[in-house]
Amino acid sequence: MSAARRTDKSARRAEITAAAAAVFAQRGVAATAVSDIVKAAGVAQGTFYLYFKTKDEVVLAVVEEMAVGMVAAIEAAVHASGATAVDKLLGLRDVLTSFDADAGAVDLADFMHRPENRALHDRLAEIFTPALVPLVEGIVAQGVSEGVFDVPDVSAAAWFVLGGLQSAELAGTPAAQMPAAIETATTLALRALGYQEATR
Amino acid sequence: MSAARRTDKSARRAEITAAAAAVFAQRGVAATAVSDIVKAAGVAQGTFYLYFKTKDEVVLAVVEEMAVGMVAAIEAAVHASGATAVDKLLGLRDVLTSFDADAGAVDLADFMHRPENRALHDRLAEIFTPALVPLVEGIVAQGVSEGVFDVPDVSAAAWFVLGGLQSAELAGTPAAQMPAAIETATTLALRALGYQEATR
Incomplete structure (x- = not known):
């Protein structure tokens, strides 16, 4: 060819x-x-x-396309020059909540969360999680060097933050309520990282 | 019959x-x-x-048996009378780390984490997570009433703690290193709950 x-x-x-x-x-x-x-x-x-x-194959293609686009948007938002670690984490939250507020994404998310669509859901996670881990590790390391985060292990803390953010999904939160759930989880994640609002 | x-x-x-x-x-x-x-x-x-x-069916039976036993042991440890919320969360950590340190459990955990054994892994999570959620919710609510935890939403906080504890697994931590990873995650979870060591 x-x-x-x-x-x-x-x-x-x-x-x-x-x-x-x-x-x-x-x-x-x-x-x-x-x-x-x-x-x-x-x-x-x-x-x-x-x-x-099949239709399933094009659904998978849409999900993969969307995941790659989300990762790119998150990277762009997070790498905004000059941002502090906290700003970057809040930027990550904003991108996640804006995706979750999108009507098309809401339907696709609900669709993927049906038990029979587990494979589709796992495919999204396979693209998403490995891309976000180094990003969040970078944010945590930056926050430690800025003196606003205090963690025993940067990598473990990054995974913890991602696990905590995923908990909203683990809880079976309906897609429409995801933005609020991610907001709450981000607040808890900042505290887990040792961030104290008052020191900002 | x-x-x-x-x-x-x-x-x-x-x-x-x-x-x-x-x-x-x-x-x-x-x-x-x-x-x-x-x-x-x-x-x-x-x-x-x-x-x-098949052998697979008996592996599934062993996993289900083990999950039910783990949940029972955790409930017993956590419901130890008179314990504070922090003690109960540390009790949960101790039971989780003791399971993870068990040689038989280590092999079974590694076996379940192979990609081809995904269904087995999911079956364990299906038994485990719903059993732990009300338990952790109870601990968080107790901590709030004791004045040592400060969270915006007890249920969201409970899911966050579980998501954070699961992050060690999400990270692909080898079973042998799980006890240390759960220890670290528990420290971060306590901070996320607003717990300050000094106030203990």
Whole structure:
């Protein structure tokens, strides 16, 4: 296959994935049929099946795309130059809560939390967690060097913060209530890191 | 089936499960064959297959048995009369670390953390987490009424503590290093709850 042909194929796949994401956000994942996706993408049903065997496969592609986009947005927000460690952690919180407040993401999150969609959920976590760990480790290490965090072990503290943030999900919090839950968890995480509001 | 016969069957199943647990602890799960289990249980191979279709099924039974036993031990330790909330949380930590230090449990934990044994791992979490949540909620509420914890939301704080304790597992900590990791996570959890050592 030529390079141009390959680019073409991957561009077409991305177009269908983007169209699927838009339809999922509008109608919900469960109510969307492959026929709705091909209509939105402006391709023939047969073309869809060149790229995806089933609707489940395009859902997976949408989830992967979304996870990669979320990680990129978080990295951009966190690496805002000149920010303190606390600002960066609050920036992470803001990005997480803004994603969770997005209507399309809410439906997709609820969909992924159904027991039968466990594999999809795990795939998101597989992309998300390893990307966030070094980021949070960096924030914790910066906070320690700034003298606002005080932890026995930077890596363990980073995992603890991520585990704590994930607890809202562990608790089965409905997606619509996630922003508030993440807000609460962030407050607890800052305390766990030894941060004292008064010293700010 | 008569009541006596039923008791007999379930007693026999429990005997085989207990024998399997002992052999797993001794030889490791992977190295144990059904023939080793029947030998230890003193039953015929055919008898084994009346109760379990595969070795995997008896591994699941051992895990379920262990989870129920762990929950019972934790409840007993935590409900020790007269203990303060902080003592109870440290009691929970002690039970968790003692389980993790047990050689048989270490092998079973490593076995469950293999990607292909995800279902087994999830089954343990399904028994464990719902049992621990009300327990930790009770401890947090007690600490708030004792004036040593200060949290915005008892339930969210309880989930946060559990999420934080689970982070050691999320981090892929080898079972042998789990006791130390749980120790660290407990220190962070106490701080997240607003506990100040000095006020103790």
